[in-house]
Amino acid sequence: MSTPSSWALRESATFDRAAIAAIDNAAETGLYDIRGWGAKRALPHFDDLLFLGASMSRYPLEGYRESCGTDVVLGARNAKYPLHLDIPVTIAGMSFGALSGHAKDALGRGASEVGTSTTTGDGGMTPEERGQSKHLVYQYLPSRYGMNPDDLRKADAIEVVLGQGAKPGGGGMLLGQKISDRVAGMRTLPPGIDQRSACRHPDWTGPDDLAIKINELREITDWEKPIYVKVGASRPYYDVKLAVHSGADVVVLDGMQGGTAATQEVFIEHVGIPTLAAIAPAVRALQELGVHRRPDGVQLIVSGGIRTGADVAKALALGADAVAIGTAALIALGDNSPKHEAEYAKIGSAAGFYDDFQDGRDPAGINTQDPELEKNLDPVEGGRRLANYLRVLTLEAQTIARACGKAHVTHLEPEDLVALTVESAAMARVPLAGTEWIPGAPVTGY
Amino acid sequence: MDTLTSTTTSTTYDLGETPLREVNAALHAPGLSGDFVITGPAGAHNVACGLNAPVKVTVAGHVGYYAAGMNQQAEVVIEGNAGTGVAENMMSGSVVVTGNASQSAAATAHGGLLVVHGDASARCAISLKGADVVVGGNVGHNSAFMAQAGRLVVRGNAGHGLGDSLYETRIYVRGEVASLGADCVAKEMGPEHLEELTGLLKAAGYDDDPATYTRYGSARSLYHFHSDNVSAY
Numbered sequence: 001m002s003t004p005s006s007w008a009l010r011e012s013a014t015f016d017r018a019a020i021a022a023i024d025n026a027a028e029t030g031l032y033d034i035r036g037w038g039a040k041r042a043l044p045h046f047d048d049l050l051f052l053g054a055s056m057s058r059y060p061l062e063g064y065r066e067s068c069g070t071d072v073v074l075g076a077r078n079a080k081y082p083l084h085l086d087i088p089v090t091i092a093g094m095s096f097g098a099l100s101g102h103a104k105d106a107l108g109r110g111a112s113e114v115g116t117s118t119t120t121g122d123g124g125m126t127p128e129e130r131g132q133s134k135h136l137v138y139q140y141l142p143s144r145y146g147m148n149p150d151d152l153r154k155a156d157a158i159e160v161v162l163g164q165g166a167k168p169g170g171g172g173m174l175l176g177q178k179i180s181d182r183v184a185g186m187r188t189l190p191p192g193i194d195q196r197s198a199c200r201h202p203d204w205t206g207p208d209d210l211a212i213k214i215n216e217l218r219e220i221t222d223w224e225k226p227i228y229v230k231v232g233a234s235r236p237y238y239d240v241k242l243a244v245h246s247g248a249d250v251v252v253l254d255g256m257q258g259g260t261a262a263t264q265e266v267f268i269e270h271v272g273i274p275t276l277a278a279i280a281p282a283v284r285a286l287q288e289l290g291v292h293r294r295p296d297g298v299q300l301i302v303s304g305g306i307r308t309g310a311d312v313a314k315a316l317a318l319g320a321d322a323v324a325i326g327t328a329a330l331i332a333l334g335d336n337s338p339k340h341e342a343e344y345a346k347i348g349s350a351a352g353f354y355d356d357f358q359d360g361r362d363p364a365g366i367n368t369q370d371p372e373l374e375k376n377l378d379p380v381e382g383g384r385r386l387a388n389y390l391r392v393l394t395l396e397a398q399t400i401a402r403a404c405g406k407a408h409v410t411h412l413e414p415e416d417l418v419a420l421t422v423e424s425a426a427m428a429r430v431p432l433a434g435t436e437w438i439p440g441a442p443v444t445g446y
Numbered sequence: 447m448d449t450l451t452s453t454t455t456s457t458t459y460d461l462g463e464t465p466l467r468e469v470n471a472a473l474h475a476p477g478l479s480g481d482f483v484i485t486g487p488a489g490a491h492n493v494a495c496g497l498n499a500p501v502k503v504t505v506a507g508h509v510g511y512y513a514a515g516m517n518q519q520a521e522v523v524i525e526g527n528a529g530t531g532v533a534e535n536m537m538s539g540s541v542v543v544t545g546n547a548s549q550s551a552a553a554t555a556h557g558g559l560l561v562v563h564g565d566a567s568a569r570c571a572i573s574l575k576g577a578d579v580v581v582g583g584n585v586g587h588n589s590a591f592m593a594q595a596g597r598l599v600v601r602g603n604a605g606h607g608l609g610d611s612l613y614e615t616r617i618y619v620r621g622e623v624a625s626l627g628a629d630c631v632a633k634e635m636g637p638e639h640l641e642e643l644t645g646l647l648k649a650a651g652y653d654d655d656p657a658t659y660t661r662y663g664s665a666r667s668l669y670h671f672h673s674d675n676v677s678a679y
Contacts, residue, residue, distance in 0.1 A: 031671060144554040144573060147535055149496060149516040176670060188556070188575040188594045189613060193669040196611070198592060202572040203531035203550035209511070212491045216512040219470045220496030 022265070033265040034173070036357025036367060038166050038257045038304065038327060043274040045257070046311045048424030049417050050433060053403040061402040068398040069408035072322050074299045075157060075226020075249035077291075078218065082226055082249075083135055083157055085322070086115025087394045088409060089312055092254070092303050092326035093139045093159060093230070095121025097174055097183040098261030098357065099330075101128055103366040105379035106333050108132030110386025114394070119159060119324075122172045122197055124186045125151040132383075137228065140217065142171060143197040145187040149220055157250070158217055159228035160210070162201075162239075165258030165304045168232030168272045172197035173262050177360040180369040210246040228252050233278035233304065234271070240285040244298050252324065253282050255304025259327040261367065262358035275304035275315075277427035280414075283319030292319065293410070309396020316397070317412035318428060325393075332389035333382040334364045340376075455481060456504075462486035466493065473497055489529070494522055497539070514541045517558060533560045536577055549586065552579045555596070561650040568605065571598040574615050580650035590617050591627065599646050601654065609662050617662040618643050620654065629668045633661045 011017065025033060054060035061068060076082040091111045096104050098121060105128050111118040117135035124146020130136055138155030140147065152158065163169060174183070174195040184191040204213045214227050229243040230252035243251045255275025260268065279302055286292035286300060302315045303324035315323045327335075334340070338351045343363030349356060357367035365377030401409045404416045418433040419425035425432040426439035459469045461484060469484060470492070478499035487493050487507045494503050495515035505513065508526035517536040524532070527545035536555040543551075546564035553569065555577030562570075562579075568586035571579045574593040580601075587605035590598050593615035603621035610627020616639070617630075626632075635657070643656040 144535060144575070147554065148537055148556065149498065149518060149535070152516070190669070193613075194671050196592070198573065202569065202591075203512070203534050203553040209530070212511045216492045216495050216515050219467070219492045220516055222471060222474060222496075223467070 034175070034262050034358050035265055035268070035355045036259065036261050036263075037268075037355040038259040039269050039274075040355075041269055043257065043305075044276050044421065044424045044427055045274060045305055046276060046314045048276065048420045049314050049428060049430065050420060051310075051313070051317070051400055051404060051416055052418060054405045058405045060405050061407060063399060063402050066402065066407070068402050068406065069410075070394050070398060072299070072410065073295075074301075074322065075228070077226075077249045077296050077298060078223065078247070079157075079226040079249060080222075080224045081156070083117060085117060085135065087390060088316060088320075088322040088397070089306075089390055089393050090116050090137075090301060090322055090324045091118035091329050092258070092324035093119035093121045093137070093161065093164075094326055094330075095123040095172075095174075095261065096126045096129065097121070097123040097178060097187070097369070098367065100365055100368050100374040100377065101126065102374050102377040102379045102382070103330070103333060104129045105132050106377065106382030106386060107329060108136070109379060109383025110329075110332070110390060111135070113383065113387035114390045116390065117156065120155075122174075123183065124148075125154065126186075130154055132379075139230075141197065142199060142201045143187075144202070145189075145197070152217070153221055155221075155225060157226040157228060158221070159230050159252060160214065160217070160248075161230045163199075163232035163234075163254075164230070164260065165232045165254030165256050165272055165275070166260035167263045167267045168234040169199060170263065170267050170271070171199035172260075173358075175262060175358045175360075178358070178369045183369060207242040207246045210243075214247040226250055228301070230254065232256075232258075233273050233275065236273075236278040237281035237285045240282045240300075241289065244286070244289050244291060248298060250299045250301060251282065251286075252301045252303065253278055253320075254324075255302070257305030258303050259330075260357075274427070275302060276424060278302075278304075279315065279318040279320060280427070280429040286319070293321070306393075309393045309398075310400060312393050312397040313400040313409065313412055314417065316409055317416050318414055318430075321410060328389070329386055330366055332386045333366055333377060334385070335362070335366050337364060340364050456483050457481070458483040458485060460485045461488065461490055461493070466490055469493075470495065473499075473501070473503065487526075491529070494520075497522070508545070517541060527564070528562075532562075533558070533577075536560065546583070547581075551581075552577055555579070559649055565602070571596070571615070574598065578646055578649070580646055580652070582650075582652070584621070587624070588627065590615055590630075593617075597642070597646055599643065599650070599659075601652065609664070611668065612662075612664040614664060616642075618646075618656075618659045619662065620659045623660075623662070626662065629665050630662055631665045633663045635659070635661045 072088045074083040112134035119137040137157045176192045226249040228250040229248035231239045233255045256272035291297035299321035302320040340363040362368045417430040481502045484505045491510035497520035498518040502521045510529040512531045514522040520539045522541045528543045528547045530548045533541040534553045536558040538558045540559040542561045547562040547566040549567040552560040554573045556575045563582040565583035566581045570585040570589040574596045576595040580599040584602035588607045590609045594613040600619045604623045606624040607627040609630030640656045
């Protein structure tokens with residue numbers, strides 16, 4: 001694509017080049033676009049919030065001197081062995097199949113180095129992943145690919161997945177290019193076919209059933225493991241309440257910026273709500289149930305578009321107990337790196353734009369099952385890079401927390417935040433900067 | 447456990463007096479062997495789930511959801527009806543229901559044998575991944591939906607949408623099929639299928655003439671996305 005030099009030419013805001021390309025592709029192939037990544041459109045996000053650092057009315061902590069805790073305990077409500085993580089940043093569920101073995105290996109190494117958890121995905125648990133992960137969360141998905149009770153017992157926590165932010169209400173898909181013999185074997189599928197994951201669990205419907213299902217998982221694992229429930233953000237207030245009523249120890253809430261390995265573009269961009277808009281209703285639900293920020297309560301993990309320590313701190317300030325990263329973790333491993341620019345060009349993409357995770361030709365060796373491409377990712381080096389990145393996220397969050405006078409990052413609170421836009425103020429339920437105004441909230445004064 | 451009754455041949459737990467947690471924990475003991483009887487289930491959920499030992503467990507009465515869920519190695523007999531998801535995700539061993547089973551019987555089961563001597567409700571053998579299921583009576587709608595591997599035998603009739611979006615599970619039905627789901631078709635019954643079916647029926651305690659059954663399987667036309675198939679998606 002090129003930008004014309006003539007000032008007389010005007011591109012349509014409605015039918016821009018991306019819209020024209022999508023229509024052209026649909027007309028040519030008769031198929032909708034399937035891609036990876038999460039929502040690419042501009043959305044209200046954590047960038048629209050700012051922290052109010054301490055000054056006269058608040059007392060800051062000394063950076064590099066006074067400690068600021070970062071540890072978090074997840075799932076102490078029912079589990080004999082809750083997760084004790086050193087940092088409040090976890091690695092989100094991503095499947096072996098969507099990701100290469102090297103990528104899963106690197107995620108485990110990086111997470112373990114800094115004392116946090118990683119998560120399996122649709123496709124089961126690999127021995128490499130279990131071996132490299134100090135804390136491993138085992139996803140229990142509608143497809144139940146590779147689900148077996150031995151792996152359930154090996155897990156440190158179990159995550160019942162109802163949906164994800166990129167596609168609330170949709171099942172997964174893994175196109176034939178990535179169904180290698182090993183992936184097919186783990187999923188009990190013929191190699192090379194386009195695999196369709198179910199969007200609903202096969203043996204329960206609704207929260208009353210889920211309560212029984214969660215108890216079954218607890219019984220099978222002798223009440224040792226925390227049980228998470230993961231939902232894609234759409235109706236977080238109700239979904240979180242129902243998840244708690246169903247017995248969840250931890251709720252994972254994934255906003256629409258959350259990534260996917262392969263989903264219809266129309267789904268990614270038009271279903272679900274932004275992460276920023278999802279947190280406050282979820283926290284309100286937990287607060288109304290009396291389980292928010294209590295030792296025996298239900299923890300909230302928020303994901304979808306976390307990039308920096310500021311994003312981490314803002315999510316915690318709004319009420320999350322921890323965050324999860326997926327896309328950012330892959331970028332830390334080398335996804336979309338300029339060093340692969342020439343290889344991206346060969347497949348019609350570019351560094352910073354590559355999202356065809358579904359076709360399995362990722363030159364970074366991450367979103368692929370090609371053994372040659374996989375060699376482009378050294379799992380040891382990838383693990384080191386991820387650990388570095390997780391440390392930076394933590395240090396950044398601590399820096400902000402200290403500036404706000406907090407001795408622990410989870411002591412951050414909505415009162416520490418203001419919003420830059422009316423929309424973000426309404427969504428995050430914090431006042432517009434320089435005012436006391438929270439759109440939609442009852443008017444109160446000092 | 448004060449309600450535990452041991453004899454030389456079996457150990458009995460009364461769920462009317464002993465909490466389910468204690469019973470399941472006892473059945474998860476390392477190195478477990480022998481025969482066990484669970485009385486007074488009264489429709490309890492999650493009875494005898496997560497077993498992983500070569501034991502025989504008899505449940506004397508009706509059970510609720512997920513009885514014998516994720517079973518490994520054990521032989522479980524339910525003397526009564528079973529609720530949703532009996533033998534869900536079973537890996538090995540066997541589960542026998544003498545009465546009827548509710549929906550999603552043997553959902554996602556990877557191995558072993560489930561026998562339901564009565565009827566099984568909707569979504570029987572949904573997403574089946576390698577187990578064998580023999581139903582003495584009828585099965586409800588959407589049975590074997592997205593079933594990937596294993597065999598489903600129905601001695602009676604099948605409801606609407608049988609085998610919808612089927613992968614490689616083989617289905618044998620003796621009676622009528624209300625309708626077939628997308629990509630599920632009747633297939634020729636070869637000698638190997640007659641032999642296979644005879645073996646499955648025998649394992650379940652039946653001696654029907656396999657030639658009275660029809661075999662159904664995947665047409666494999668939906669294995670790749672294509673706009674020509676849009677009416678089937």
